[in-house]
Amino acid sequence: MHMNEKGLSEKEIFSYLEHVKSEDTDYYKVLSSMCTRPHKIAVEAHRMFIEANLGDLGLFAGAHRLEREVVMMLGELLHAQSVNAQSAETPSGRPGEGSIYGYLTTGGTESNIQAVRGMKNLATAGKKIVGTPNIVIPESAHFSFDKVANMMGIEVKRALLDSEFKVDIVSVKSLIDANTIGLVGIAGTTEFGQIDPIEKLSKLALDNELFLHIDAAFGGFVIPFLENPQPFDFKVPGVTSIAIDPHKMGLSTIPSGALLFRSPSFLDSLRVSTPYLTTKAQFTLTGTRSGASAAATYAVMKHLGREGYRKNVQYCMQLTEKLVKGARKLGFEPLIEPIMNVVALRVPNPDLVREQLLKRFGWNVSITRNPRSLRLVLMPHNTARDIEEFLQDLKKITAE
Numbered sequence: 001m002h003m004n005e006k007g008l009s010e011k012e013i014f015s016y017l018e019h020v021k022s023e024d025t026d027y028y029k030v031l032s033s034m035c036t037r038p039h040k041i042a043v044e045a046h047r048m049f050i051e052a053n054l055g056d057l058g059l060f061a062g063a064h065r066l067e068r069e070v071v072m073m074l075g076e077l078l079h080a081q082s083v084n085a086q087s088a089e090t091p092s093g094r095p096g097e098g099s100i101y102g103y104l105t106t107g108g109t110e111s112n113i114q115a116v117r118g119m120k121n122l123a124t125a126g127k128k129i130v131g132t133p134n135i136v137i138p139e140s141a142h143f144s145f146d147k148v149a150n151m152m153g154i155e156v157k158r159a160l161l162d163s164e165f166k167v168d169i170v171s172v173k174s175l176i177d178a179n180t181i182g183l184v185g186i187a188g189t190t191e192f193g194q195i196d197p198i199e200k201l202s203k204l205a206l207d208n209e210l211f212l213h214i215d216a217a218f219g220g221f222v223i224p225f226l227e228n229p230q231p232f233d234f235k236v237p238g239v240t241s242i243a244i245d246p247h248k249m250g251l252s253t254i255p256s257g258a259l260l261f262r263s264p265s266f267l268d269s270l271r272v273s274t275p276y277l278t279t280k281a282q283f284t285l286t287g288t289r290s291g292a293s294a295a296a297t298y299a300v301m302k303h304l305g306r307e308g309y310r311k312n313v314q315y316c317m318q319l320t321e322k323l324v325k326g327a328r329k330l331g332f333e334p335l336i337e338p339i340m341n342v343v344a345l346r347v348p349n350p351d352l353v354r355e356q357l358l359k360r361f362g363w364n365v366s367i368t369r370n371p372r373s374l375r376l377v378l379m380p381h382n383t384a385r386d387i388e389e390f391l392q393d394l395k396k397i398t399a400e
């Protein structure tokens with residue numbers, strides 16, 4: 001592929017793009033993804049703000065307003081106390097008083113990186129750390145923490161899981177030492193959809209004066225809308241930061257993530273001066289960043305409201321129950337009773353079953369690492385009929 005000297009016509013370009021797009025899935029028969037088709041109102045709003053750059057807030061005051069409003073709505077959802085939203089940068093460069101502190105990221109990976117970067121900056125400014133600072137995370141943490149370990153000059157220690165795939169508090173405790181700066185808990189693990197014992201982690205964090213980051217990239221738009229939500233957010237006193245992704249169960253467009261902090265000192269610790277911009281400081285990891293995703297997230301959150309998200313979660317949970325019930329009839333048990341719309345199914349030879357499901361029937365499923373099992377994420381793009389068909393296909397493959 002080379003760049004031609006003379007430009008091609010729009011028609012030529014789009015005929016090629018149509019052709020290439022046909023290689024993408026349209027989410028039909030996808031049971032492996034934590035993303036889904038964005039809500040159409042999010043797509044419209046995204047288009048409307050397509051050129052907005054939140055890296056230069058002075059030029060894009062409107063998009064910035066939408067970012068602040070989204071941060072405020074997310075703060076409310078996650079029980080942050082105050083009411084005036086404050087996004088990552090303000091014209092004065094200083095976070096305001098009585099605010100919800102946070103900004104829109106590109107997703108869980110950036111949020112996790114920034115949360116740990118904030119911990120490191122604050123801890124090394126305050127504490128006498130001799131040697132390499134470390135954090136303790138669950139064994140089940142998303143691989144974005146491998147990137148944290150690789151880029152941040154801190155040690156990442158992994159605590160064992162209990163029989164229900166929640167982090168084992170005794171193991172976390174045993175890994176804390178004089179160089180530990182923070183803990184991580186997960187509210188909606190990537191592989192099992194499990195929620196760590198956040199209140200116990202909170203107590204450990206408070207007793208040892210540690211930061212506690214909650215990765216609710218997936219669960220943030222699920223747990224608040226479950227029938228019996230478990231405590232995972234700022235209501236739990238030791239929680240210092242939360243990652244939540246509108247581009248997963250929030251039904252917004254990619255790239256829409258968010259990182260919220262309990263206190264302004266966290267944002268301040270991420271500050272970099274931006275001498276020649278229209279604003280004095282930036283607290284974000286990326287410089288140029290999408291205002292379109294702020295508009296998309298604003299639009300879908302306002303349009304759906306709590307009721308809309310509750311219905312969305314109810315729908316996905318009904319699919320989850322249907323799948324588990326059907327799988328049990330075939331003799332396959334889930335590794336845990338699903339907490340949210342993620343199912344890990346114990347089937348014989350999961351790697352082979354996965355391969356056959358794709359090759360023979362076109363189903364995209366994934367696999368958990370330890371133990372190896374069939375991982376299925378039930379998303380708004382799936383239907384009850386799909387689940388019935390999937391179960392029939394699973395039966396055919398496993399009966400042979």
Ligand code: 0PR
Nearest residue numbers: 033034035107108109110142144190215217218
């Ligand atoms: N934290 C948790 C708990 C996650 O599940 C994920 C992503 C992240 C952080 C990182 O988020 P970003 O990828 O937005 O930076 N979990 C999904 C996964 O790894 C991401 C995904 C989504 C993968 C859709 C595939 C896919 O089709 O499975």
